Amino acid sequence: MKKKGIIVAAFFGFILLTSTVMISLPGLMTPIDTETTITGTPADNFPDAQRAQFCGSGDAKSTSYVREFTIPTVCTNPLAIVTDFEGNVWFAQTNTGNLAKFDPLTETFTEYENPTWPPNGRSMMWGIDAAPDGSIWYTDETFDSIWKFTPHNEKYQRLTYPSQGDALPQKLKFEGSQVIVNDFTGNKITFLDPTQAEQKDFNYLSIPSPVDDSVTGDFAMDAENNLWYTNWLFQQSGVLVKFDQDGYRETVVDTGEELLPLFDHIEVLALPETMQTPNGVVAGEDGKIWLVDTSSSYFFSFDPDDETFTQYVTSDPPLSSYGNSSGIIKTPISRPYWVETNDMGQIIFNEQTANRMAVMDPKSETLVEYFIPSMNPNWGDCGDMQNCGLAQVFDFTVDGDKIWFTEWVENNIGVVDTSVGLPLDIELESNIMTLQAGESK
Template sequence: MQHCGSSDAKTNQYIKEFEIPTPCSQPLSIISDAEGKIWFTQTNTGKVAKFDPESKLFTEYYNDQWSLNSASMMWGIAYTEDNEIWFTDEKNESLWKFSISEEKYSKFQIPAKTKKSFPQKIGLYNDNFVINDFTGSQIVILNHEKLDEGKFTNATISIPEGFFTSQAVIDDKGNIWFVMWKYQKEVILVKTNSITQEVEQHTLPDSIQAPNGVSVGSLGNIWIADTAGSSFYKFSPDTKKVLEYTTSKPSISTYGNASGLIKTPITRPYWNAFDSEGNLWFNQQTGNRLAVFNPNSESLIEYDIPSKNPTWSDCGDLTDCGISQSFGFTFKDKQVWFTEWVENNIGVLDTSVKIPISLETEKGEIVIKQGEQQEILVTVTPQTSQSMNVVLFGNSNSELIKINTKLEPTHISEQAMQIPVTIFVDENAHQGIYKILLGTQIPDVSVSTYVTIKVI
């Protein structure tokens, strides 16, 4: 049950899940093709599989070259215009190609700089694959056309041994960005240009401990997901400044805490990517959510995933408790498709379903002196005819900034309502800019907005 699923596929008002026919396939990375079919890797079988959203049918393609008796993490996947699925394989230290028309697999060994390579995420830029070698001290760049011709010629960006590498991405100026990091020791954002050979390195805050997901926004900002906590970060190449955004706290139904030993539950943002409308999506590994952040409005929507596997949490005798270990996700029109690694499901999130309420604050930035407090008003505006009771919560990345909200519910029906929130800044809080989160949990989704606090 721990790795193979604990229940049947489930559905809520935003998400529908589909159970994979082969038991214990452990789906991981996922992508859509030009015809709208959904493709995903199975870490426990070595197969790629296809799902047709119209017929609701799965097709799983046997891999006759697969010889492993254990699972291999296939973190990265790409679809090319010549109708091929490419995916990474850490156990075999390889990049695989699956020809959709020929239904044939091909394998390419990734040369190791150190004892073992660990090809992880894969990006496709101008017909070149960019792959981070997670533990192999390199970023690997491979030409797709030459691989199709059977020629394995690669360029690498070497990093010092002992560092992990994050996902690598390329901005619109041709710069490659990635993070090299040592857990709880060093975290360095690297920018390199293969044409000019220029390299920049930026030391990131100590609060970032396991930066896995990296993506580039429309304004050139670099967004980083930290899997060791509950935050994601924005790095501005112009100002060289870093801003931290914390998520809402995980629901107790995800971590359980039957033992009472979990004092600070975290959501673990893992991978991130921008959709076609400029919204930043990321999965919360232990929050059991898919989240979307709007950089313009600085609003956050966190969708609850229905399935939960209790063997990955401190559930005890609790029912409807646990996490599905959702990692991979991809975009198709107004839908977000994703995998559930330990529930043997894929799922689809329909973003066209209206969120019942929206939140906003009266001021974009609030200045508070050390040791003082300030009350602000949060406006809750109904977006549908659905009425509900709303209780606000607050979350901060600093223990020295306290957020007090009303304990009594506010009934929301047809008119917008304002709810007071008090923000207290401890006299020992460092001066600077903070992003605090104000939100509410309603059925199947959490709705929040960020407020900028300037401590002086």
């Protein structure tokens, strides 16, 4: 495996803001049994002592590159986010079960109440996408469901996710005429036909994991219609899987057999030992597969032609992101979480415990990191330190030169405007800077 450093340009739009938190795979934490003041708002799902931690610690903020917008309803815990074909921003609220829309032109929110959501119900909703017909689809971890929301009649429809035993439908994407979902703990990738949404039962195809007792992570489709995804054991590395779905379907048609061995159309490649939690995956326009590792500060490219991985590293999280008032944090890490690409072929990912959005240009091998203005001190070792903590940016979506994101514990959404010019130019004699693992310059 090759290791390469990249030039890092870090921009302090307002105050140096970033993070290192003590979690990497957040779920729904059970609130402790303490005094709860009833307010008639979603904040009632948390005891008084935890409301600052989960419901927000301050007002929305802005920098030269980042703007934040406060959601009208308090303590919604926004998570999955996507833009539709008209440029509206949609996001799921884990603490209300509702969808919300933000109009960037009028800068107004519309929140749509889900009448079938159980009182006090909470669910991590990791995946969301806009369908060609304008409907919004998203996943629901707690109730093992996929939801379809139709904006013109404001109708919610719950679709039971096909599962046997433990299941956790996570990321969701429309690819052509199908919906693809990874079942994180159910250990499979599922292909669904969205035209059957009105039917009681879905026809679906599930790809089981080639690694026993592992989890199935994010997925991406390359230019040749191959599906790439990860199977891994927590902090024990895993494999990158390539599924030739066209070859499989052609074989089904040629043989007339509906049930054929899937593994005849699967290629399995071992991940580097330094990649222990490969959450996000995306296919770049150069044909490479990009992966991010949530157990470190590393991200990787994989070249299918020569089957080699190249390892990159982010800059170190600044002290303000984690505080370290106790002195116990010796090696802070940025924890890249999900990864996408934009129209220019750049690689974009969120650095969970550095409170940053990152944009990497594979051609120039430069990395620009945008600091998120809001910080919640309850998610860092902040002590008496001011301007410290995390907003917990757990999801984002790319729309042209804008990167929209949610702040799970600050009750905000935000946007990075990558079209804003940067205050300096970088010129080097060589476009490659070699660094040791974990080193930054």
